[in-house]
Amino acid sequence: MALKYANKKKLLLYILLAFVSACGNVVIAYVTKIMLNSAQYHQGSLDRLISVALIGAGFLIVIMFTNFAYRYIRFDIIHDINIELKKKNITYLIYQQSDSQKDGLNLMTNDLKQIETLKISNELMIISETLAFITSIVIGLINS
Numbered sequence: 001m002a003l004k005y006a007n008k009k010k011l012l013l014y015i016l017l018a019f020v021s022a023c024g025n026v027v028i029a030y031v032t033k034i035m036l037n038s039a040q041y042h043q044g045s046l047d048r049l050i051s052v053a054l055i056g057a058g059f060l061i062v063i064m065f066t067n068f069a070y071r072y073i074r075f076d077i078i079h080d081i082n083i084e085l086k087k088k089n090i091t092y093l094i095y096q097q098s099d100s101q102k103d104g105l106n107l108m109t110n111d112l113k114q115i116e117t118l119k120i121s122n123e124l125m126i127i128s129e130t131l132a133f134i135t136s137i138v139i140g141l142i143n144s
Contacts, residue, residue, distance in 0.1 A: 002120045005084040017070035022132035024063040026139045031056030
């Protein structure tokens with residue numbers, strides 16, 4: 001698991017921001033539900049409909065800014081893990097002192113990008129998608 005090289009505080013912050021990002025979908029669905037019910041069943045007034053829309057827009061703006069932080073932390077975690085893997089690889093190459101250093105440099109230049117895209121990004125995506133799924137299921141059960 002490549003996430004063992006990540007900073008634990010950044011990883012916890014990533015999980016928190018992934019949860020807030022998952023709540024964005026729930027907020028959109030909930031505000032849409034309230035507005036449709038209000039329009040369909042003629043509940044409330046136009047002022048209530050506008051206030052619900054404004055409160056929903058406010059929440060979405062807050063979630064948008066947390067999504068910026070979420071993306072930044074995600075790329076920062078990937079960067080930190082790549083730096084740590086490169087340090088370990090360079091240290092190994094320095095102390096190895098053999099002719100197979102070419103293979104180590106090949107790992108540094110080509111294979112770390114594949115590790116980043118295939119391993120680290122997917123592990124982070126698994127965390128965020130799991131949180132989105134659980135949040136959606138829980139909120140769906142509460143609302144129904």
